[in-house]
Amino acid sequence: MGGMSGTLRTLFLHPPSFEGFDGGAGSRYQAKREVRSFWYPTWLAQPAALVEGSRLIDAPPAGLTLAEVAPLARDYDLAVLHTSAPSFAHDVKVAEALRATNPRLRVGFVGAHVAVAREAALKASPAIEFVAGNEFDFTIQEIAQGRPIAEVAGVSYRTNGHVHRTPERATLEDMDRLPWVVDVYKRDLEVERYFIGYLLHPYVSLYTGRGCRSKCTFCLWPQTVGGHRYRTRSVEHVVAEIAHATRLFPQVKEYFFDDDTFTDDLPRAEAIARGLGRLGVTWSCNAKADVPYETLKVLKDNGLRLLLVGYESGSQAILNNIKKGIRLDRAREFTRNAKALGIKIHGTFIMGLPGETRETIEATIRFALEIDPDTIQVSLAAPYPGTALYREAQERGWLEADTLVDAGGVQTSVLGYPHLGRTEIFASLDAFYRRFYFRPRKIFAIGAEMARDRAVLRRRLGEGMEFLRFLARRRRERH
Numbered sequence: 001m002g003g004m005s006g007t008l009r010t011l012f013l014h015p016p017s018f019e020g021f022d023g024g025a026g027s028r029y030q031a032k033r034e035v036r037s038f039w040y041p042t043w044l045a046q047p048a049a050l051v052e053g054s055r056l057i058d059a060p061p062a063g064l065t066l067a068e069v070a071p072l073a074r075d076y077d078l079a080v081l082h083t084s085a086p087s088f089a090h091d092v093k094v095a096e097a098l099r100a101t102n103p104r105l106r107v108g109f110v111g112a113h114v115a116v117a118r119e120a121a122l123k124a125s126p127a128i129e130f131v132a133g134n135e136f137d138f139t140i141q142e143i144a145q146g147r148p149i150a151e152v153a154g155v156s157y158r159t160n161g162h163v164h165r166t167p168e169r170a171t172l173e174d175m176d177r178l179p180w181v182v183d184v185y186k187r188d189l190e191v192e193r194y195f196i197g198y199l200l201h202p203y204v205s206l207y208t209g210r211g212c213r214s215k216c217t218f219c220l221w222p223q224t225v226g227g228h229r230y231r232t233r234s235v236e237h238v239v240a241e242i243a244h245a246t247r248l249f250p251q252v253k254e255y256f257f258d259d260d261t262f263t264d265d266l267p268r269a270e271a272i273a274r275g276l277g278r279l280g281v282t283w284s285c286n287a288k289a290d291v292p293y294e295t296l297k298v299l300k301d302n303g304l305r306l307l308l309v310g311y312e313s314g315s316q317a318i319l320n321n322i323k324k325g326i327r328l329d330r331a332r333e334f335t336r337n338a339k340a341l342g343i344k345i346h347g348t349f350i351m352g353l354p355g356e357t358r359e360t361i362e363a364t365i366r367f368a369l370e371i372d373p374d375t376i377q378v379s380l381a382a383p384y385p386g387t388a389l390y391r392e393a394q395e396r397g398w399l400e401a402d403t404l405v406d407a408g409g410v411q412t413s414v415l416g417y418p419h420l421g422r423t424e425i426f427a428s429l430d431a432f433y434r435r436f437y438f439r440p441r442k443i444f445a446i447g448a449e450m451a452r453d454r455a456v457l458r459r460r461l462g463e464g465m466e467f468l469r470f471l472a473r474r475r476r477e478r479h
């Protein structure tokens with residue numbers, strides 16, 4: 001298979017999921033959300049685009065099991081695995097299986113979870129040779145080019161039983177140095193396999209920048225890989241990549257900009273929107289609930305379809321506790337404006353944040369019913385290592401359980417308070433979904449959408465099944 005001289009034959013792997021590992025016990029869930037959805041492995045696609053001749057395998061959406069992935073280890077010199085807090089223990093087993101197939105394979109781990117505790121991650125298994133720090137694109141490129149690892153900045157590694165750490169890598173400032181990912185998507189992925197319930201199908205998502213100006217205490221990426229400045233690619237670089245993507249993927253119906261807060265830089269967001277408007281594409285992005293009407297109008301006039309908005313809570317005290325930097329009246333006004341312009345909203349909420357009580361749970365559900373986003377997602381507060389919420393929870397003894405997911409990969413409620421136990425917080429999720437969706441208005445809206453579009457019908461029926469199974473499962477767990 002000889003790679004380019006000096007270049008290591010490199011496999012970028014999003015490891016097989018829980019389901020895959022178990023060999024298909026059909027009732028298991030691999031995602032920590034209630035509806036199975038797949039995001040693009042963009043964090044791996046970026047370095048993959050920097051390493052000539054590499055291959056990116058995204059095992060979960062491809063339905064690949066460990067038994068199918070392990071033999072591939074023979075064809076590579078280097079495997080880079082993207083891991084996360086809930087999947088880490090399992091990903092280590094995957095690394096060991098790859099090494100069992102090819103003992104000469106070099107294995108590195110990347111991702112926020114290991115970047116914040118590199119040495120601890122290395123200790124988890126001798127199969128892991130190195131762990132990269134926060135922004136790992138060029139770290140991996142240099143290793144893949146065959147540079148001695150001791151000379152590569154931003155990495156912790158093992159040699160002769162000892163663990164070493166090289167100097168930190170400088171934060172990437174010239175974001176246009178990040179390569180386009182759509183060519184890697186085209187080469188290695190099947191866009192039809194990526195589903196997100198509230199996005200049109202097929203969709204493509206990518207980043208136009210990193211970092212978020214807000215300091216929400218629970219939010220992982222800005223506190224680890226991204227930082228609190230919004231570092232951005234140029235408008236031209238972004239628009240040219242989307243133009244290229246439309247030629248690669250004529251079938252794609254929607255582009256999603258997964259930047260933490262795409263609307264952090266309003267003039268830039270408007271400039272990109274105008275470029276997208278000229279291309280005539282439909283697009284969506286993440287936003288905070290404070291975008292002014294004038295900007296919303298420009299975005300909508302240029303193809304914006306949907307905003308993914310983190311409302312988190314309907315209690316101002318909780319929003320203040322988590323440093324969300326949002327006022328409820330502002331969020332209400334933003335939502336009214338977006339709706340008046342015909343922009344769809346997928347609202348996300350979190351139960352069990354610091355300060356949560358029965359009353360604030362009720363207030364949040366009422367708030368959601370009042371502002372009425374088109375769709376919602378409710379999560380449990382998850383204190384990820386590396387976040388201020390995690391440190392706060394540790395200090396105050398709120399960590400009632402020490403895993404973020406159960407053995408099947410379902411998100412568990414970790415935070416508990418003296419006045420509000422985690423079982424009760426967990427139960428509030430069901431109540432929230434039921435009260436939001438089982439309203440005539442919502443059932444009618446979803447029915448009308450399905451009647452218009454058979455593809456939506458098929459997708460929603462599939463999701464409906466997952467959702468009902470999820471509810472059934474939750475009930476089982478409570479008893």
Ligand code: SF4
Binds near residue numbers: 213216219220324
């Ligand atoms: S605004 Fe969103 S992306 Fe930014 S820190 Fe808060 S939750 Fe995270």
